[in-house]
Amino acid sequence: MTDSLKNLASIDKDAFSHDLISWFTEEQRELPWRKDQDPYKVWVSEIMLQQTRVDTVIPYFNRFIEQFPTIQDLAQAEEEKVLKAWEGLGYYSRVRNLQSAVREVHEKYGGTVPATKEAISTLKGVGPYTVGAILSIAYGIPEPAVDGNVMRVISRILSIWDDIAKASTRKIFEEAIRTLISEENPSYFNQALMELGALICTPTSPSCLLCPVREHCHGFHEGVENELPIKTKAKKQRLVHLAAVIIRDDEGNTVIHKRPSEGLLANMWEFPNVEISLPFYRDKGYIESLLLEQFGIKVKMAQAISRIEHVFSHLKWDIQVFEGKLQGPIEEVEDLRLVSPIEIDEFPFPVSHQKIIQHYKKVEGDVTHDE
């Protein structure tokens, strides 16, 4: 770590902060979470922005704050409504952790987001980055907020060649930021580094000629700005074959299933589906037996109607979508429902299964469809 920061001492901290913050003051984007410094709104925005683009977050943030304007509103909301508001954003444990933490703040701190690193760090879903972001942006406390932008920008400015994909590397950048951060305006300092990473110091072809801190940048002066940062690439997704079934009853309702409370897409709803190994790929009898085994649902399978490929960070789903006819009643359990095309809209579904909803609705009410 000592060697990684060999260029840190040569940075003119005051001039760097001034150039960076002046640029941000002039050039920052108008974003809905920048209208005020409400710690709750800062918190929500930071959770939404994790691994997610600004343009994607904006409409979600506006709807979310409209629906849950305060900590109390979110604390008292049904989880189902909260998940529905997050539907399509991905990483759904983010919002379940957020609501859990908001409930803790509501009960334990009277609805005031704690302003110390020690207290805020214990909240679910609030890691090292989010701690620094909330403390600096909402409370003006000089704490590093090291995200991917900051690591990219600082790796170029200080010519740091450590692998930013490794978890341990973040500490090197936190150390650098602790030295460089503006005590007068840590909020703008942290936001400016991220804004610079988003607008100027981009992953590919950075716009160095437009950069307000080019004169401070070792990477630029060494001509290595396009070599940095060092980031080992992720490995390929594992392929999983699924068979999902639109199971209709005589009234045109369909069966939906709530996923377990832990793991992939926790507590989201889906069409009943089973993992199939290649040899049984289209064997309807085999799929019928798995549906009975795993969901207690008796189905008469009909034809396959489409194939959906859906890519996650670490796996890829290849879903064969079938139609089927419900034989008899479904078991009366919390994780199974029989819903109409209208009622289904109230339930949160992952994007892969929203595509299946489209197929379900195409033949809405047409009970003579399956042959």
Place this chain on the structure above:
DNA sequence: CAGTCGTGGGA
């Protein structure tokens, strides 16, 4: 540490 956990957009 390395794997888990989503999605949509751009090169």
Place this chain on the structure above:
DNA sequence: TTCCCAAGACT
């Protein structure tokens, strides 16, 4: 098409 990515946290 394929790949990488975008304001990470948790186990």
